[in-house]
Amino acid sequence: MDIRFVKREQxxxxxxxxxxxxxxxxxxxxxVMDWTKEDGWIDARIVPHEPISLDPACVTLHYAQETFEGMKAYRTKSGKIQLFRPEMNARRMIKSNERLCMPAFPEDMFVxxxxxxxxxxxxxxxxxxxTSLYIRPxxxxxxxxxxxxxASKYKFMVICCPVGAYxxxxxxxxxxxxxxxxxxxVQGGTGFTKCGGNYAGSILGQVKAEKMGCTQVLWLDGVHRxxxxxxxxxxxxxxxGGEIYTAPxxxxxxxxxxxxxxxxxxxDWGYKVNETHLAVDDLMKAGHDGTLEEAFGTGTAAVISPVGEFVYKDDIVKVNNFEIGKLTQKLYDYxxxxxxxxxEDKYGWTVDINA
Amino acid sequence: MDIRFVKREQxxxxxxxxxxxxxxxxxxxxxVMDWTKEDGWIDARIVPHEPISLDPACVTLHYAQETFEGMKAYRTKSGKIQLFRPEMNARRMIKSNERLCMPAFPEDMFVxxxxxxxxxxxxxxxxxxxTSLYIRPxxxxxxxxxxxxxASKYKFMVICCPVGAYxxxxxxxxxxxxxxxxxxxVQGGTGFTKCGGNYAGSILGQVKAEKMGCTQVLWLDGVHRxxxxxxxxxxxxxxxGGEIYTAPxxxxxxxxxxxxxxxxxxxDWGYKVNETHLAVDDLMKAGHDGTLEEAFGTGTAAVISPVGEFVYKDDIVKVNNFEIGKLTQKLYDYxxxxxxxxxEDKYGWTVDINA
Structure with a gap:
């Protein structure tokens, strides 16, 4: 890929x-790179981060045909800069775009x-x-x-911002x-994609959680709730009870x-991981009978986010006495x-930006 | 509301x-009008339709916090220009915005x-x-x-385009x-709003319908399908069977x-209108036993869109011999x-733009 470079003045x-x-x-x-029906992906360029010009009738402002990814670049103690499994983000964006009827941005070009x-x-x-450099394709x-x-025209862009320790x-x-x-x-919808609409629709839940003195919202499935x-x-x-559970x-x-x-x-550490449907009633029960040992969120921003308490209707359960669990901490550190x-990266997950 | 006017050169x-x-x-x-957390709605203006400038990190391009409305202005034979129930669009946008955690644009200002x-x-x-003038707030x-x-900043805009006979x-x-x-x-989601995400997620269904030789897609509920x-x-x-059915x-x-x-x-015409859940199996059955007399879509663009055929899995039913039904035509004309x-507008639905 030929990438044109436009230097910024200052x-x-x-x-x-x-x-x-x-x-x-x-x-x-x-x-920045543009896609048209006629030419496919054209004009790869690295240009100054500046506002873009859009017609008020631009499809994205009305029908949200938009997808994104989130990833980070890390500086090691030796000064090397590395990415973490960037091909996974590239592939996920292709899946998101498929669902939204948007053209694929090829994996190799993405990386x-x-x-x-x-x-x-x-x-x-x-x-x-x-700290790290957050990357937003x-x-x-x-x-x-x-x-x-x-739509017949698209833009693929990547912007970055340095981010602090979470x-x-x-x-x-x-x-x-x-x-x-x-x-x-809900099944059949866009939940598995990183499309804008999923996030717009989730803000109200977050606001509600905050009003209830909570930091985050835990979503239940749309069919059975x-x-x-x-x-x-x-x-x-x-x-x-010693085993890991997460939604499939x-x-x-x-x-x-x-x-x-x-x-x-x-x-690899010998845990049984159950990618299965866990009912919230069973979760609360496990919280009360003491078998719920740890709970944590996983994501690019925080990597691991331990949960100290679940509030469900009138019921509350504390997890591990509102302290970070041993396994949670070990996973985070590792x-x-x-x-x-x-x-040592024995999985080959990190990618040197100069490699 | 004071509206500033910027004249275009040509x-x-x-x-x-x-x-x-x-x-x-x-x-x-x-x-155009802007909203900030500090000042509320400010700087109402009518300006030339021109591209707008957005930072690439603008929330809308990533998380689709966006809503819209669709309405029309009609020119009567006497040359008068009128709107159709504009307050309904204003109120619906307020409901959409509530769900998306966006500030309300007041009904009177909207109209x-x-x-x-x-x-x-x-x-x-x-x-x-x-023909009419399509209006897109x-x-x-x-x-x-x-x-x-x-977000802490929003833009409310209205653009227009003349549209042909549907x-x-x-x-x-x-x-x-x-x-x-x-x-x-699905219940609990954003289906009742006109937010961008609903439309982005629907395009694939439309594409699939077209591939099957159909013009439109009929959506089933997300819980029971x-x-x-x-x-x-x-x-x-x-x-x-002489009665009207539509989803509640x-x-x-x-x-x-x-x-x-x-x-x-x-x-008013004496029909029983059932705003109820109609199972697709019952619809197909009614198609086969002859009790399904007419079917039509309703919306601002086409007003009434008669359905001639339903294709569901391996089953096909024709409606009224693929001809527009008597009631459908009468509703459209009226x-x-x-x-x-x-x-004569006995409902008081039309609003003279000069009134």
């Missing part, structure tokens, strides 16, 4: 690495675009413990037309509201890259160890 | 009224914005039979931030595929303005008569 000042937050500072450049952009932005990859329809249809003051377990009215996804699916924008896993990938749950990695590791290059 | 040439199509020609101006824009664009309201988040959250060569019944895999909406909900982007009604407004089906108007008229001012 580079931005880099922010204080101890105060990065999430998504507050966009880097200097972005990767190359990300690598080349991160190379250009290497000075933006922070080195403070726990996304794609959306650019055609202007008011009929609901498969747990600035150590990992804190969170309180979770089990949502029994609002639904995130019974089986545990995802928490907020993460997958969720439970350790019950059957069309409603996002096939998380962290989820997949954690399952691999757990199996996986972030691989990502930041402190632990 | 007006566009008006297109041939006999060849308008749908959404091909945008008018000269658009209405005023539409009226004032149409007044400015009065020469764009076509006069050929069956829409709202979307403009904040730039990559965290999933309720049935250039008379009303033709269409062939409909009953979709039994893909799902449009059994009850008839909507067809394409319209509500749907059935005349079975319970969270999954769009509360259509045309749907509501048709139900009013039907009741409602479009009111809209274009040829029939």
């Amino acid at each position: 580079l931005k000042e880099k922010p204080d690495q101890k105060n990065l937050g999430f998504g507050k500072y966009m880097t200097d450049y972005m990767f 190359e675009a990300v690598k080349e952009l991160v190379k250009v932005e290497k000075d933006w990859v922070p080195s403070e413990p726990g 996304f794609m959306f329809a650019t055609e202007s037309a008011l009929g609901v249809h498969m 747990y600035a003051e150590g990992i804190n377990p969170v309180k979770i509201l089990v949502e029994d009215e609002l639904v995130r996804a 019974k089986y545990v699916e995802e928490v907020g924008t993460m997958n969720i896993m439970f350790k019950i 990938i059957e069309g409603t749950v996002l096939p998380g890259v962290t989820r997949d990695s954690i399952i691999h590791i757990l199996k 996986l972030t160890g691989i990502q930041w290059g402190d632990v | 007006l566009k040439e008006k297109p041939d009224q006999k060849n308008l199509g749908f959404g091909k020609y945008m008018t000269d101006y658009m209405f 005023e914005a539409v009226k004032e824009l149409v007044k400015v664009e009065k020469d764009w309201v076509p006069s050929e039979p069956g 829409f709202m979307f988040a403009t904040e730039s931030a990559l965290g999933v959250h309720m 049935y250039a060569e008379g009303i033709n019944p269409v062939k409909i595929l009953v979709e039994d895999e893909l799902v449009r909406a 059994k009850y008839v909900e909507e067809v394409g982007t319209m509500n749907i009604m059935f005349k079975i 407004i319970e969270g999954t089906v769009l509360p259509g303005v045309t749907r509501d108007s048709i139900i009013h008229i039907l009741k 409602l479009t008569g009111i809209q274009w001012g040829d029939v």
Whole structure:
């Protein structure tokens, strides 16, 4: 892939690495490529991060034909910069696009675009413990037309921002509201994709959870309102009676890259991982009878997010005395160890941006 | 509401009224207003229809916090320009926004914005039979931030385009595929709103229907995959054994303005209207035993769209010998008569833009 480069006049000042937050500072450049029905993917370019111009009738502003991915670049102690399983994000975006009737952005081009952009932005990859460069590939329809249809023009873009340590003051377990009215996804819908509509529809659940003094919402399945699916924008896993339980990938749950990695590791560590439908009643029962040992969300942003409490209707269960569980901590240390290059990557998951 | 006006240097040439199509020609101006957490709705303005500038990190391009409405302005034979139940669109957008955690755009401001824009664009309201000015109010988040959250900045806009007669060569019944895999909406989700995500998720069903030689897709409910909900982007009604059946407004089906108007008229005409769950098996059975007399979609674009055939798995039923039914035709003539001012509006549904 030939990538055209447009230099920016003046580079931005880099922010204080101890105060990065999430998504507050966009880097200097972005990767852009256009798709048309006639020409396919054309004009790969790395250009200054600047506003884009869209006609008010642009399909994306009305019918949300848009998908995205989220991934990170990590700086190791030796100064090397590495990605984590970027091909998984590329493949998932292809699946998302299929469901949304959007053209595929090929896997090899996806990984190359990300690598080349991160190379250009290497000075933006922070080195403070726990920090990383968040990478956001996304794609959306650019055609202007008011009929609901498969658009004939798209843009694939990658933007980046340095992000702080997710747990600035150590990992804190969170309180979770089990949502029994609002639904995130249903079989036959778009739940397994990273499409904009899934996220717009989820905000109300999050707001409701916060009003109830909870940090996140735990979604139940849309058909029976019974089986545990995802928490907020993460997958969720439970350790019950020594075994691991998590929702299966059957069309409603996002096939998380962290989820997949954690399952691999757990199996290697000898755990039985049940990718199965866990009823919320059984979860609460396990919480009360003491067999629910640990619970944690998995996702790119936090990697592992321990759950300290579940609130479901009038029932509340505490998990592991509202402390991070041993296995949760061990998984967090091991996986972030691989990502930041402190632990040997025996799975071959990390990819040097210069390789 | 004070509306600032920015004149455009040169007006566009008006297109041939006999060849308008749908959404091909945008008018000269658009209405715009901004919302911020601090100031609420500010800076109402009618400005030239021009591209808008968005940061690539704009929430709408990633999480689809966006809603829209669709309505029309009609030119009567006497030259008067009128809207059809604009307050219904205003109220529905408020409901959509509530679900998407977006601020309400007040009903009176909504109607005023539409009226004032149409007044400015009065020469764009076509006069050929069956033509109208399509009006698209829409709202979307403009904040730039990559965290999933309720945005702090929004834009409300109204754009317009003259549209041709929906049935250039008379009303033709269409062939409909009953979709039994893909799902449009489920209780607890966003089905009752006009949010972008609903439409992005529906395109695949439409593509599938077209591949099967059908014009539209008929969606079943997401829980049982059994009850008839909507067809394409319209509500749907059935005349079975002399009575009318249509899906109830319970969270999954769009509360259509045309749907509501048709139900009013039907009741006035003495029909029993059952807003109830009709199983697709019962629909097909009624098709085979001859009690299914008529079927039609209702929506702003086509007003009434007669169904000539349903295809469900291996089963096919023809409706009224693939001809438009008597009641369907009568409803179409009566409602479009009111809209274009040829029939007395005893319901007070039409609103003169100068009133």
